[in-house]
Amino acid sequence: MAKKRIKELTDLLSKYDYHYHVLDKPLVDDPTYDGLLAELVKLEKQHPEYALSHSPTQRVGGKVLEGFDTVQHNIPMLSLGNAFNLSDLQDFAKRAQKKIGDSTLTYVAELKIDGLAVTLRYENGKLVRGATRGDGQVGEDITENLKKIKSIPLQLTRAVNIEVRGEVYMPKTSFDRLNEQRKKDDKPQFANPRNAAAGTLRQLDTSIVANRNLSVYFYSIANSDEFGNTHSENLEALKELGFKVNSNYQLFNSIEDVALYCERWQQKREELPYEIDGIVIKIDSLSIQKELGFTAKSPRWAIAFKFPAQRSFSVLKDVTFTVGRTGTITPTAILDPVKLAGTTVSRASLHNEDYIAQKDIRIGDTVVVQKAGDIIPEIVEVINDNRIGKEQKLKMPTECPACKKEAVRLPEEAALRCINPQCTAQIKERIIHFSSRGAMDIDGLGPAVVEQLYDNNLVKNVADLYTLEVDELIKLERFREKSAQNLVNAIENSKKQPLSKLLFGLGIRFVGQKAGRIIAERFESIDHLIEADKEDLEEVPEIGEKIAQSVTDFFSQAQARDIVKRLKEYGVNTAQPKTQTTSSALSGKTVVLTGSLTQLTRKEAKEQIEKLGGKITGSVSKKTDVVIAGENAGSKLDKAKELGISIQNEDYLIKIIKS
Structure with a gap:
């Protein structure tokens, strides 16, 4: 009797959840729902052997996780290229049309939800794993947290094997309530709903996720071939399976009509109960999507139309100069703090000397600040009418602010650059990049620790990391034996990373994570890569002349070859695991x-x-x-x-x- 009742309640409450959280059409009032849920909780405690894996009780209460495991995405989660106006959209359409010839293009335009991208895998219709996007290749397993989001189905309407992608977001009302409570509790408030959603999903206490009322919209099927011939058919299939899909998507036969859709939603975005930061445009036909394929970073069949950035006024107080890992000297504006797109902005990028001259930016100016793509603050305009004659023209440095060596502008480059390979700022930035999650993933080796190691002459390049010992580290401020051992262990573990991660970590110009993986899979070892010439690299699909030249230039340097030699001596893996293949007439083709x-x-x-x-x-x-x-x-x-x-x-x- 208990077994039968548990199943009845599980099915009934799952139905109520779907209608309330997905369809937004409640079938019962809250007291009725709560009473049935309480009955199910009681029965499952008395008879845990009869509890079902998709029971709504999984969304109640919580547990504390020890941490998040990493997840390798079987199908990468790539980022999208950006469009900012009609011309950009038309260029996107022309590129696609040129590649496919006479075929007719149909576009799907969807609201770009401002949240956190996730991927969920279902086996026989049951949720088995959920993960963050991470770097697109590897994410974090957040299955237990995702189960607490009531708009995510634990069991589908059919017993299918499917991997779906979606955007977890925090509704505006939930965000406001959360910040009001944090203010009462004297805790820092979240800057915007996107940050709040991302921070919530990375909580180790799942009960926090359950209480913050997150939601999700699903927008694609990774294994799409099995559920239709078009993207729009896939969206309908998602709805039929019980997923929450944003209803505002539309099909268009011309890119000009897509642009009008973008313009309309740009005006209406504030009316929505959730944040959007643009429109995603996809070519509807899945066969044409496959024909168009991908670049090293993004699909050729989709693009994100980004809404114009939010703007505000401030006063430019000063300018500082920072040096990146490739030697680029970047001017940064120091501003009177100003609220912009939900955050307080006190710094903004000035890009380069030409940008400053073109806009005639001076210290003391009243300026218009915006967030490019709602993320990176930049100065876009000077209010000349506010000048009083005391403003100072900006002077670019003639020497590197870090190493004091000559700063130069190379031919055909806008950036001012330090060309001293021993520049302290560049070395530190290279080590930080090498240790980052997308590269060698050395946990605990952040900017402050790198600064400390460098200043104490323990590390002068990335190879030196593999000589560090616990006895040396515990002599440093903030290090104890446990933290020192943890860092040494993390460095040791990084030796197992594949060649693709090492190539990205070495900071070769233009070689991102995907290009690093493509090159590593083609050459299989760093020795083969060093022996390759530019033409060999250009023969690799998706590797163009610019990347090929950069890679050959990098390994032509004696210093780079010496670092590689030392890394090999210290036991760092310099090979790429081979994909299991069968020898055939297609091998290597x-x-x-x-x-x-x-x-x-x-x-x-x-x-x-x-x-x-x-x-x-x-x-x-x-x-x-x-x-x-x-x-x-x-x-x-x-x-x-x-x-x-x-x-x-x-x-x-x-x-x-x-x-």
Whole structure:
């Protein structure tokens, strides 16, 4: 009897949750719901063996977690390129149209929710894991916290295997209540709802998440091939499975109509009960999405239209200069503090000498400050009418503010740069970057610790990190034996990182995380990479001339080669784990799929080709080895014929798979 009642209550309360938190159409009043939930809690305590994994009681109460495990994303969570006006949108559309030829483009425009991106995996319809975006390749496992968000289904309407992406956000009313309570408790207030949502999801006490009334909108299916032929069909599939999808998305046949949609929501954004910071535009056809593919950083089939930044007035009090890890000397404005987009701003970027001259920015000026993309403060305008004649023109330094060596402007560069490779500021910044989460992930090695290690002559480059010992560290201020041992352990653990992380950590100009992974997977060891020339690198799909030149220039330096040699001597991994592949006629070949396949899904074909040692790319070029053409193949097939590339049909692939 108890088993049957527990199931009845679980199903009934799940239905009520869905209607209240997803459809916003409550079926019962709060006292009725609370009474049924109390009955279920009592029954599950008496008969825990009958409790179901998707029971609504999982959202009640909480537990304290020890920490968050890392999660490798099977399908990367890439960032989007930005558009700021109609011209940018038209350029996006032209690039896509040029690649696909005569096919008609349909666009889906969706509100860009200002929150925290998450990915959720369901097996047989049950939630098994949820994670943050992290660096796009690796995130944090926050499953237990996500279970506390009532608009996230614990069980779907069908027993499917699916991975979905969404944006967790804090409604404006919840944000206001939270800050009012924090003010009463004499705690720091959150700057904006996005920060509040992100901070909440990283709480180790899940009961805090349960009490902060977060919500979520789901916007894509990672394994999209299995749920429709278009993105809009995928959105409908999400709704049918029980996910909360923002209803304001629309389909358009012209990019100009998309621009009007963006303009309309820019005017209406304040009417919404949640924050948005733009519009996401995606090409609707999933087959065209695959044909367009990706750059090293973002998909070619989607773009984010960012709303104009919020602006405010301030007074420029002074200017300071900082040196980055590549030697760029950046001027920073010191401002009278001003409220902007929910935060207090007292500093703003001045970019470079040309930017300052173009706007005639002077110390003492009344200036207009904005947050670019609502994130980075910058000065966009000077109010000349407010000048009284005492304003001072800015002078760029002739020497590096850190090492006092000559500061120069290289040909065709806007930035002022310190070219001294031994510059103290550059070295410190390089070590900080090397230790960051996206690189070697050395926990506990932040800017203050790096400063301390450098100033005490314990570390002068990244290789020196691997010589540190506990006995040396405990002599430093703020270090005790436990903290010293923790840092040494973290440095030791970083030796296991793959070559892709090391390449990013070395700070090679233009080599981000994705480019580092692509290069590492192609060359497999740092020795092979050092031996490669620019042409070898340019043959790698998605690696262009600029990145290729930068990598070869970096490893041509004796100092860089010496650091690599030392890292190897200290046991740092300089190889990339090989993906398990089968030797075949496709081994080492670059393959493009085009047209409709009849025996395999596009996903199955891609997986099989990679298993056979081939590399899938989205476009045909002189680097392509084989084009596998299905039915109704279009412009890619024509281009392959034009370039004389080997063209095969699906039977060719099936034969290789079976051999």
